Each structure stands twice: as structure tokens, then as C-alpha cells.
Amino acid sequence: MKEQIISTFYHVEIELDFENVFSYCKFTESSLENEKVKFKEIYQAKVSELTADEKEDFDGFSIDIDWKLNDVFPALQWNSIFNSAYTMFETHMIELCQIFEKNISKEICLKDLKGKGIEQAKIFLSKVIGIKKVFHSTEWNEIQNYSKVRNLLVHASGKLDLTQKKHKSVFDYARKHPHLIVHPEDPGSGWAQLTILPDFIYEALLAYRIFLGKICKVQIPTTNG
Numbered sequence: 001m002k003e004q005i006i007s008t009f010y011h012v013e014i015e016l017d018f019e020n021v022f023s024y025c026k027f028t029e030s031s032l033e034n035e036k037v038k039f040k041e042i043y044q045a046k047v048s049e050l051t052a053d054e055k056e057d058f059d060g061f062s063i064d065i066d067w068k069l070n071d072v073f074p075a076l077q078w079n080s081i082f083n084s085a086y087t088m089f090e091t092h093m094i095e096l097c098q099i100f101e102k103n104i105s106k107e108i109c110l111k112d113l114k115g116k117g118i119e120q121a122k123i124f125l126s127k128v129i130g131i132k133k134v135f136h137s138t139e140w141n142e143i144q145n146y147s148k149v150r151n152l153l154v155h156a157s158g159k160l161d162l163t164q165k166k167h168k169s170v171f172d173y174a175r176k177h178p179h180l181i182v183h184p185e186d187p188g189s190g191w192a193q194l195t196i197l198p199d200f201i202y203e204a205l206l207a208y209r210i211f212l213g214k215i216c217k218v219q220i221p222t223t224n225g
Helices: 008-047 052-103 117-129 138-156 165-176 198-216
Strands: 002-004 159-161 180-183 191-196 219-221
Touching (some): 138 165, 165 180
Antiparallel strands (some): 159 191
């Protein structure tokens, strides 16, 4: 006989967690757009009242605000949300391992394995528990790319040193991805800044949900089977 180890309630909890991130991301997008519209209205109303000298000073101030609203604030928000979503995915992967570990008698525990994070979880689930198919999915392939992007955002603030193999790999991936930006795009420049767009986060959230959902639905042979 086979048994589904992960409860429906835990699966619902996973779905809810990522739905909350999705909703927050949408809220952030809307808030940023509203601030841009509001600032444009303020600028147009104010600039008509200024002298030429006052307008020059005000334009300098406006350029700074425009830069923050269109570049600085979005980058901070999207990086933060993307990293938080990845951490949430990693946490659920580890928790799933712990649930399987608790319910299936095995000599090897998660903590006994080398590595860390999702790679350690993969070894445990695939080699100890026997869940292999999900790790040949398109979702897992993309999640590995998300992991590389996340590492560079966390450890290098998205600044790519193209003389490093791992950085160059992310650079090549980002150049082909419609929801990632690298500037400059010339690999000969030696460096580039990585910027993620909100659609990249939505894509990652969907992959996390599908992948974890597949693990939740796995049925494991029982000792009586």
C-alpha cells in the first residue's frame, strides 16, 4: 500500500503563504505606480508657479525623486520580495523533509547529509525518501536558476563580476530572460548590474507552488505494502 504523508492542511498553508506574497507584490506595484502619478501631478501644479531660477532648482530636486521612484525604490522592493519568497520556499522544503523524517523510519536524517538549504533537502527527498521525479521537472530546473539569482542579490547586491564563473552564468541567463535586466549588456565590460522585474517574482512564486504541491501529493509505500 501507499500513503500520502503530507496533509492537505499543510499543502493549503503553503498555498496561502505564497498567495500572500503574490498579493503583497501586486500591492507594491500599485503603490509605486500611484506615487509616480501623484508626483507627476504635484510637479505639473508646482512648476507653473515658479520663476526660471526656481524651476531650475526644482527640476534638480525632481530628477532625484524620479530616480528613486523609478529605480531605487522598485529595486529595493523587488529584491526584498524575491529573496523573502525564496527563503519561504527553502523553509517549506526543509519542513517537508522533517515531516517525512518523522513519519518514515529511516536511518539517515536530514542533518546527517552534506550541503545546506534546498540542495540538502533534494538529497534527502530523492535519495533517502525516494522522491525523484519532481527533481527532473521544469520547475526544479528554474528553481535552481532562482537560487543562483538569489545568492547574487544577497551576497553581491546584484552586481555581477563577469570574471567569475557563477556570475557569468547568471549574466547569460538574465540576458535571455524577459523579466530580468542586466546593464551593461556587453559581456566585455567585465561587470553588470542585475535588476529583477515583478513578473520574475510572479513566475518564481508559481514554480514554488507547483513544485511543493507535487511533493505534497507524493504517495510513499508503507511497511505493509
